[in-house]
Amino acid sequence: MNPKRKSRLYLAVFLLVAVSGTTAALMVAMEQNINMFYPPDQVVDGTAPVERTIRAGGMVKDGSVNRDPDSLAVEFTITDHMGSEFVVAFTGILPDLFREGQGIIVQGELAESGRFQAKEVLAKHDENYMPPELMDMAQEIEAQGAAKSSDPRT
Protein backbone atom coordinates (compact mmCIF):
# COMPACT_ATOMS: atom_id res chain seq x y z
CA MET A 1 0.00 0.00 0.00
CA ASN A 2 1.39 3.39 -0.83
CA PRO A 3 2.32 5.58 2.15
CA LYS A 4 -0.36 8.20 1.47
CA ARG A 5 -3.13 5.63 1.58
CA LYS A 6 -1.58 4.06 4.62
CA SER A 7 -1.64 7.32 6.53
CA ARG A 8 -5.25 7.94 5.49
CA LEU A 9 -6.13 4.42 6.63
CA TYR A 10 -4.55 5.07 10.02
CA LEU A 11 -6.35 8.40 10.27
CA ALA A 12 -9.73 6.82 9.51
CA VAL A 13 -9.17 3.97 11.98
CA PHE A 14 -7.91 6.38 14.64
CA LEU A 15 -10.94 8.64 14.20
CA LEU A 16 -13.30 5.69 14.43
CA VAL A 17 -11.64 4.37 17.58
CA ALA A 18 -11.46 7.82 19.18
CA VAL A 19 -15.11 8.63 18.52
CA SER A 20 -16.20 5.13 19.65
CA GLY A 21 -14.27 5.58 22.87
CA THR A 22 -15.77 9.00 23.52
CA THR A 23 -19.27 7.74 22.82
CA ALA A 24 -18.79 4.72 25.08
CA ALA A 25 -17.48 6.92 27.90
CA LEU A 26 -20.40 9.33 27.50
CA MET A 27 -22.91 6.49 27.54
CA VAL A 28 -21.42 4.97 30.67
CA ALA A 29 -21.40 8.39 32.36
CA MET A 30 -25.00 9.11 31.45
CA GLU A 31 -26.33 5.63 31.98
CA GLN A 32 -28.95 6.71 34.48
CA ASN A 33 -30.30 9.30 32.05
CA ILE A 34 -30.43 6.93 29.11
CA ASN A 35 -32.31 4.31 31.06
CA MET A 36 -35.91 5.05 30.37
CA PHE A 37 -37.30 3.99 33.74
CA TYR A 38 -36.52 2.86 37.28
CA PRO A 39 -37.21 -0.82 37.96
CA PRO A 40 -39.24 -1.66 41.12
CA ASP A 41 -36.23 -2.47 43.31
CA GLN A 42 -34.78 1.00 42.70
CA VAL A 43 -38.12 2.63 43.51
CA VAL A 44 -38.32 0.71 46.77
CA ASP A 45 -34.68 1.10 47.90
CA GLY A 46 -34.70 4.85 47.40
CA THR A 47 -32.50 5.17 44.30
CA ALA A 48 -35.44 6.82 42.49
CA PRO A 49 -35.86 10.49 43.52
CA VAL A 50 -38.96 11.47 45.45
CA GLU A 51 -41.40 14.22 44.31
CA ARG A 52 -39.83 14.68 40.92
CA THR A 53 -41.24 13.57 37.58
CA ILE A 54 -39.72 10.18 36.87
CA ARG A 55 -40.60 6.97 35.09
CA ALA A 56 -40.87 3.61 36.76
CA GLY A 57 -41.65 0.25 35.22
CA GLY A 58 -42.36 -3.35 36.01
CA MET A 59 -45.09 -5.94 35.83
CA VAL A 60 -48.66 -5.34 36.93
CA LYS A 61 -49.21 -7.71 39.86
CA ASP A 62 -51.90 -10.32 39.31
CA GLY A 63 -55.14 -9.45 41.08
CA SER A 64 -53.93 -6.00 42.16
CA VAL A 65 -55.91 -3.82 39.73
CA ASN A 66 -58.56 -1.90 41.61
CA ARG A 67 -60.89 0.26 39.52
CA ASP A 68 -63.13 2.93 41.01
CA PRO A 69 -66.62 2.11 39.61
CA ASP A 70 -67.66 5.81 39.45
CA SER A 71 -64.61 7.38 37.77
CA LEU A 72 -61.56 6.61 35.68
CA ALA A 73 -59.40 6.31 38.79
CA VAL A 74 -57.48 3.05 39.08
CA GLU A 75 -54.94 1.64 41.48
CA PHE A 76 -52.58 -1.24 40.93
CA THR A 77 -49.36 -2.71 42.19
CA ILE A 78 -46.19 -2.94 40.11
CA THR A 79 -43.83 -5.76 40.93
CA ASP A 80 -40.60 -7.30 39.62
CA HIS A 81 -41.67 -10.77 40.87
CA MET A 82 -38.57 -10.71 43.08
CA GLY A 83 -40.01 -9.11 46.17
CA SER A 84 -39.98 -5.41 45.28
CA GLU A 85 -43.31 -3.75 44.60
CA PHE A 86 -45.04 -0.39 44.87
CA VAL A 87 -48.59 0.96 44.47
CA VAL A 88 -49.54 3.21 41.56
CA ALA A 89 -52.55 5.51 41.40
CA PHE A 90 -53.73 6.76 38.01
CA THR A 91 -56.75 8.57 36.59
CA GLY A 92 -57.36 8.24 32.88
CA ILE A 93 -57.60 5.81 30.00
CA LEU A 94 -55.22 2.87 30.14
CA PRO A 95 -53.59 1.57 26.92
CA ASP A 96 -55.09 -1.47 25.18
CA LEU A 97 -52.29 -3.75 26.28
CA PHE A 98 -52.67 -2.88 29.95
CA ARG A 99 -53.56 -6.03 31.86
CA GLU A 100 -52.45 -7.98 34.87
CA GLY A 101 -49.10 -9.64 34.36
CA GLN A 102 -48.19 -7.20 31.57
CA GLY A 103 -45.05 -5.07 31.63
CA ILE A 104 -45.83 -1.33 31.86
CA ILE A 105 -44.10 1.99 32.40
CA VAL A 106 -45.65 4.79 34.46
CA GLN A 107 -44.63 8.43 34.42
CA GLY A 108 -45.38 10.61 37.40
CA GLU A 109 -44.17 11.40 40.90
CA LEU A 110 -43.17 9.14 43.72
CA ALA A 111 -44.56 10.33 47.06
CA GLU A 112 -42.61 10.13 50.31
CA SER A 113 -45.04 7.40 51.37
CA GLY A 114 -43.84 5.21 48.50
CA ARG A 115 -47.05 5.65 46.52
CA PHE A 116 -46.62 6.52 42.86
CA GLN A 117 -49.01 9.09 41.39
CA ALA A 118 -48.95 8.42 37.64
CA LYS A 119 -49.76 11.02 35.01
CA GLU A 120 -49.18 8.63 32.10
CA VAL A 121 -49.26 4.86 31.73
CA LEU A 122 -47.46 3.14 28.82
CA ALA A 123 -47.72 -0.55 28.03
CA LYS A 124 -44.53 -2.39 27.22
CA HIS A 125 -44.96 -5.45 25.11
CA ASP A 126 -42.45 -8.23 24.86
CA GLU A 127 -40.80 -9.73 21.81
CA ASN A 128 -43.08 -12.78 21.76
CA TYR A 129 -45.84 -12.94 19.19
CA MET A 130 -48.44 -15.68 18.97
CA PRO A 131 -51.75 -16.26 17.26
CA PRO A 132 -54.69 -16.38 19.74
CA GLU A 133 -55.49 -20.08 19.09
CA LEU A 134 -51.90 -21.08 19.87
CA MET A 135 -52.00 -19.07 23.10
CA ASP A 136 -55.20 -20.86 24.14
CA MET A 137 -53.54 -24.19 23.42
CA ALA A 138 -50.43 -23.22 25.37
CA GLN A 139 -52.53 -22.19 28.35
CA GLU A 140 -54.50 -25.43 28.20
CA ILE A 141 -51.33 -27.53 28.16
CA GLU A 142 -49.95 -25.48 31.04
CA ALA A 143 -53.19 -25.95 33.02
CA GLN A 144 -53.11 -29.70 32.36
CA GLY A 145 -49.50 -29.85 33.42
CA ALA A 146 -50.31 -27.94 36.60
CA ALA A 147 -53.25 -30.23 37.34
CA LYS A 148 -51.07 -33.27 36.84
CA SER A 149 -48.26 -32.11 39.09
CA SER A 150 -50.69 -31.16 41.87
CA ASP A 151 -52.34 -34.54 41.61
CA PRO A 152 -51.24 -36.44 44.75
CA ARG A 153 -51.48 -39.83 43.00
CA THR A 154 -48.63 -39.15 40.58
Next chain:
Amino acid sequence: MTLKELWHKLGSPRWFYHMSTPWVTGFGIAAALLLCTGIVWGLGFAPQDYQQGNSVRIMYVHVPAAMVAQSVYIGMGVAGFVLFVWRMKLADVAIAACLPFGMMLTALALFSGGVWGRPTWGTWWDWDGRTVSTLVMLFLYIGIYALREAIPDVELRGRASALVAVVGTINIPIIKYSVEWWHTLHQPASFTLTAKPTMPPEMYLPLLVMVLGIYCFAGHNILSRMRLEIVRRERGTQWVRELVLPARAAG
Protein backbone atom coordinates in the same frame (compact mmCIF):
# COMPACT_ATOMS: atom_id res chain seq x y z
CA MET B 1 -12.30 -13.82 -10.58
CA THR B 2 -10.25 -13.32 -7.46
CA LEU B 3 -11.06 -10.72 -4.86
CA LYS B 4 -8.04 -8.69 -5.85
CA GLU B 5 -9.09 -8.56 -9.49
CA LEU B 6 -12.60 -7.52 -8.46
CA TRP B 7 -11.11 -4.76 -6.33
CA HIS B 8 -9.16 -3.41 -9.31
CA LYS B 9 -12.13 -3.71 -11.62
CA LEU B 10 -14.31 -1.71 -9.22
CA GLY B 11 -12.08 1.21 -10.11
CA SER B 12 -13.70 1.32 -13.52
CA PRO B 13 -17.19 2.84 -13.59
CA ARG B 14 -17.65 1.52 -17.11
CA TRP B 15 -17.03 -2.07 -15.99
CA PHE B 16 -19.42 -1.57 -13.09
CA TYR B 17 -22.13 -0.19 -15.37
CA HIS B 18 -22.06 -3.21 -17.64
CA MET B 19 -21.64 -5.73 -14.82
CA SER B 20 -24.65 -4.36 -12.93
CA THR B 21 -27.14 -4.48 -15.81
CA PRO B 22 -28.47 -8.01 -15.10
CA TRP B 23 -28.40 -7.38 -11.33
CA VAL B 24 -30.71 -4.36 -11.58
CA THR B 25 -33.27 -6.41 -13.51
CA GLY B 26 -32.87 -9.43 -11.23
CA PHE B 27 -33.26 -7.42 -8.01
CA GLY B 28 -36.21 -5.55 -9.51
CA ILE B 29 -38.14 -8.69 -10.45
CA ALA B 30 -37.30 -10.43 -7.16
CA ALA B 31 -38.36 -7.33 -5.17
CA ALA B 32 -41.70 -7.06 -7.01
CA LEU B 33 -42.50 -10.76 -6.48
CA LEU B 34 -41.37 -10.89 -2.84
CA LEU B 35 -43.02 -7.62 -1.81
CA CYS B 36 -46.37 -8.51 -3.44
CA THR B 37 -46.33 -11.95 -1.80
CA GLY B 38 -45.19 -10.62 1.56
CA ILE B 39 -47.72 -7.77 1.75
CA VAL B 40 -50.70 -9.98 0.86
CA TRP B 41 -49.47 -12.76 3.15
CA GLY B 42 -48.59 -10.55 6.08
CA LEU B 43 -51.54 -8.16 5.94
CA GLY B 44 -54.17 -10.62 4.75
CA PHE B 45 -53.38 -14.14 5.88
CA ALA B 46 -50.91 -14.14 8.77
CA PRO B 47 -52.61 -14.66 12.13
CA GLN B 48 -53.37 -11.90 14.64
CA ASP B 49 -51.41 -11.62 17.84
CA TYR B 50 -53.03 -12.89 21.04
CA GLN B 51 -52.50 -9.54 22.74
CA GLN B 52 -52.15 -6.93 20.02
CA GLY B 53 -54.76 -8.22 17.58
CA ASN B 54 -54.41 -6.82 14.08
CA SER B 55 -51.94 -4.06 14.94
CA VAL B 56 -49.18 -6.69 14.98
CA ARG B 57 -49.35 -6.57 11.15
CA ILE B 58 -47.48 -3.24 11.23
CA MET B 59 -44.47 -5.43 12.03
CA TYR B 60 -44.39 -6.62 8.41
CA VAL B 61 -43.49 -3.09 7.31
CA HIS B 62 -41.71 -1.77 10.40
CA VAL B 63 -39.14 -4.55 10.95
CA PRO B 64 -37.89 -4.83 7.32
CA ALA B 65 -37.73 -1.04 6.96
CA ALA B 66 -35.65 -0.66 10.14
CA MET B 67 -33.38 -3.61 9.32
CA VAL B 68 -32.60 -2.56 5.76
CA ALA B 69 -32.20 1.11 6.76
CA GLN B 70 -29.37 0.01 9.09
CA SER B 71 -27.85 -2.29 6.46
CA VAL B 72 -27.87 0.52 3.90
CA TYR B 73 -26.10 2.72 6.45
CA ILE B 74 -23.43 0.06 7.00
CA GLY B 75 -23.01 -0.16 3.21
CA MET B 76 -22.63 3.60 3.06
CA GLY B 77 -20.08 3.49 5.89
CA VAL B 78 -18.00 0.90 4.03
CA ALA B 79 -18.19 3.00 0.85
CA GLY B 80 -17.14 6.01 2.91
CA PHE B 81 -14.12 4.12 4.25
CA VAL B 82 -13.09 3.01 0.75
CA LEU B 83 -13.54 6.54 -0.58
CA PHE B 84 -11.60 8.09 2.27
CA VAL B 85 -8.61 5.74 2.10
CA TRP B 86 -8.43 4.72 -1.56
CA ARG B 87 -10.29 7.63 -3.22
CA MET B 88 -12.27 5.21 -5.38
CA LYS B 89 -14.70 7.12 -7.63
CA LEU B 90 -17.31 4.40 -7.48
CA ALA B 91 -17.48 4.69 -3.67
CA ASP B 92 -18.53 8.34 -3.98
CA VAL B 93 -21.26 7.28 -6.40
CA ALA B 94 -22.35 4.60 -3.91
CA ILE B 95 -22.63 7.08 -1.01
CA ALA B 96 -24.76 9.39 -3.16
CA ALA B 97 -26.99 6.45 -4.14
CA CYS B 98 -27.42 5.04 -0.61
CA LEU B 99 -28.47 8.37 0.93
CA PRO B 100 -32.00 8.91 -0.42
CA PHE B 101 -33.05 5.29 -0.09
CA GLY B 102 -31.70 4.89 3.44
CA MET B 103 -33.27 8.17 4.48
CA MET B 104 -36.65 7.09 3.16
CA LEU B 105 -36.46 3.68 4.91
CA THR B 106 -35.44 5.24 8.23
CA ALA B 107 -38.33 7.69 8.01
CA LEU B 108 -40.66 4.78 7.21
CA ALA B 109 -39.34 2.78 10.18
CA LEU B 110 -39.88 5.73 12.55
CA PHE B 111 -43.34 6.48 11.16
CA SER B 112 -44.54 2.87 11.23
CA GLY B 113 -43.08 2.55 14.73
CA GLY B 114 -45.18 5.51 15.85
CA VAL B 115 -48.32 4.10 14.27
CA TRP B 116 -47.60 0.78 15.99
CA GLY B 117 -46.73 2.39 19.31
CA ARG B 118 -49.94 4.41 19.52
CA PRO B 119 -52.28 1.40 20.06
CA THR B 120 -49.80 -0.90 21.81
CA TRP B 121 -47.68 1.32 24.07
CA GLY B 122 -50.20 4.12 24.36
CA THR B 123 -47.94 6.77 22.79
CA TRP B 124 -46.65 7.79 19.36
CA TRP B 125 -43.18 8.55 20.51
CA ASP B 126 -41.05 8.20 23.55
CA TRP B 127 -37.46 9.10 24.25
CA ASP B 128 -36.04 5.65 24.81
CA GLY B 129 -32.70 4.23 23.63
CA ARG B 130 -33.98 2.51 20.51
CA THR B 131 -36.17 5.32 19.19
CA VAL B 132 -33.59 8.05 19.85
CA SER B 133 -30.70 6.15 18.23
CA THR B 134 -32.89 5.50 15.17
CA LEU B 135 -33.74 9.21 15.05
CA VAL B 136 -29.99 9.91 15.17
CA MET B 137 -29.59 7.66 12.12
CA LEU B 138 -32.23 9.70 10.27
CA PHE B 139 -30.37 12.91 11.17
CA LEU B 140 -27.09 11.35 9.98
CA TYR B 141 -28.67 10.54 6.62
CA ILE B 142 -30.15 14.05 6.34
CA GLY B 143 -26.93 15.64 7.57
CA ILE B 144 -24.71 13.83 5.05
CA TYR B 145 -27.17 14.66 2.30
CA ALA B 146 -27.14 18.34 3.26
CA LEU B 147 -23.34 18.32 3.54
CA ARG B 148 -23.01 16.95 0.01
CA GLU B 149 -25.45 19.53 -1.32
CA ALA B 150 -23.54 22.33 0.40
CA ILE B 151 -20.05 21.58 -1.00
CA PRO B 152 -19.65 22.28 -4.71
CA ASP B 153 -16.16 20.78 -5.04
CA VAL B 154 -16.51 17.09 -5.97
CA GLU B 155 -13.33 15.89 -4.23
CA LEU B 156 -13.95 17.76 -1.00
CA ARG B 157 -17.63 16.81 -0.97
CA GLY B 158 -16.75 13.14 -1.26
CA ARG B 159 -14.11 13.24 1.46
CA ALA B 160 -16.25 15.21 3.93
CA SER B 161 -19.32 13.02 3.49
CA ALA B 162 -17.19 9.85 3.64
CA LEU B 163 -15.74 10.88 7.00
CA VAL B 164 -19.15 11.63 8.52
CA ALA B 165 -20.53 8.35 7.13
CA VAL B 166 -17.63 6.36 8.62
CA VAL B 167 -17.85 7.99 12.04
CA GLY B 168 -21.64 7.62 12.03
CA THR B 169 -21.42 3.83 11.80
CA ILE B 170 -20.81 3.86 15.58
CA ASN B 171 -24.53 4.51 15.85
CA ILE B 172 -25.42 1.14 14.32
CA PRO B 173 -24.33 -1.08 17.26
CA ILE B 174 -25.97 1.46 19.57
CA ILE B 175 -29.28 0.98 17.74
CA LYS B 176 -28.86 -2.78 17.80
CA TYR B 177 -27.94 -3.18 21.47
CA SER B 178 -29.97 -0.26 22.89
CA VAL B 179 -32.74 -2.65 23.92
CA GLU B 180 -30.27 -4.84 25.80
CA TRP B 181 -28.04 -2.22 27.42
CA TRP B 182 -30.78 -0.01 28.83
CA HIS B 183 -34.31 -0.23 30.10
CA THR B 184 -36.33 0.81 27.06
CA LEU B 185 -39.97 0.92 26.07
CA HIS B 186 -39.08 -0.87 22.85
CA GLN B 187 -39.08 -4.64 23.17
CA PRO B 188 -35.90 -6.68 22.51
CA ALA B 189 -35.25 -8.31 19.14
CA SER B 190 -37.45 -11.23 18.10
CA PHE B 191 -34.79 -12.64 15.83
CA THR B 192 -31.24 -13.49 16.74
CA LEU B 193 -28.77 -15.79 15.12
CA THR B 194 -28.42 -17.89 18.24
CA ALA B 195 -31.94 -18.37 19.62
CA LYS B 196 -35.04 -19.63 17.86
CA PRO B 197 -37.53 -16.97 16.76
CA THR B 198 -40.09 -15.86 19.32
CA MET B 199 -43.02 -16.35 16.98
CA PRO B 200 -44.53 -19.25 15.04
CA PRO B 201 -43.65 -19.89 11.35
CA GLU B 202 -46.98 -18.52 10.07
CA MET B 203 -45.82 -15.15 11.42
CA TYR B 204 -42.09 -15.19 10.75
CA LEU B 205 -42.26 -16.60 7.21
CA PRO B 206 -44.18 -13.62 5.77
CA LEU B 207 -41.84 -11.36 7.75
CA LEU B 208 -38.84 -13.09 6.20
CA VAL B 209 -40.33 -12.64 2.72
CA MET B 210 -40.83 -8.93 3.41
CA VAL B 211 -37.27 -8.53 4.70
CA LEU B 212 -35.84 -10.24 1.59
CA GLY B 213 -38.18 -8.16 -0.59
CA ILE B 214 -37.00 -4.87 0.89
CA TYR B 215 -33.36 -5.99 0.57
CA CYS B 216 -33.93 -6.70 -3.15
CA PHE B 217 -35.75 -3.38 -3.52
CA ALA B 218 -32.76 -1.67 -1.91
CA GLY B 219 -30.41 -3.49 -4.30
CA HIS B 220 -32.50 -2.45 -7.28
CA ASN B 221 -32.92 1.15 -6.18
CA ILE B 222 -29.31 1.77 -5.15
CA LEU B 223 -27.82 0.11 -8.26
CA SER B 224 -30.18 2.09 -10.52
CA ARG B 225 -29.19 5.35 -8.86
CA MET B 226 -25.49 4.44 -9.13
CA ARG B 227 -25.80 3.64 -12.83
CA LEU B 228 -27.63 6.89 -13.50
CA GLU B 229 -24.94 8.83 -11.65
CA ILE B 230 -22.15 7.00 -13.52
CA VAL B 231 -23.69 7.90 -16.87
CA ARG B 232 -24.12 11.50 -15.76
CA ARG B 233 -20.50 11.79 -14.59
CA GLU B 234 -18.99 9.99 -17.57
CA ARG B 235 -21.19 11.72 -20.13
CA GLY B 236 -18.21 13.06 -22.02
CA THR B 237 -16.63 9.66 -22.62
CA GLN B 238 -16.80 7.52 -25.72
CA TRP B 239 -18.45 4.50 -24.07
CA VAL B 240 -21.36 6.54 -22.69
CA ARG B 241 -21.87 8.19 -26.06
CA GLU B 242 -22.03 4.79 -27.68
CA LEU B 243 -24.40 3.62 -24.98
CA VAL B 244 -26.84 6.51 -25.27
CA LEU B 245 -26.63 7.13 -29.01
CA PRO B 246 -25.99 3.72 -30.54
CA ALA B 247 -27.33 4.70 -33.95
CA ARG B 248 -25.09 7.72 -34.36
CA ALA B 249 -22.06 5.88 -33.12
CA ALA B 250 -22.70 3.11 -35.60
CA GLY B 251 -23.41 5.55 -38.41
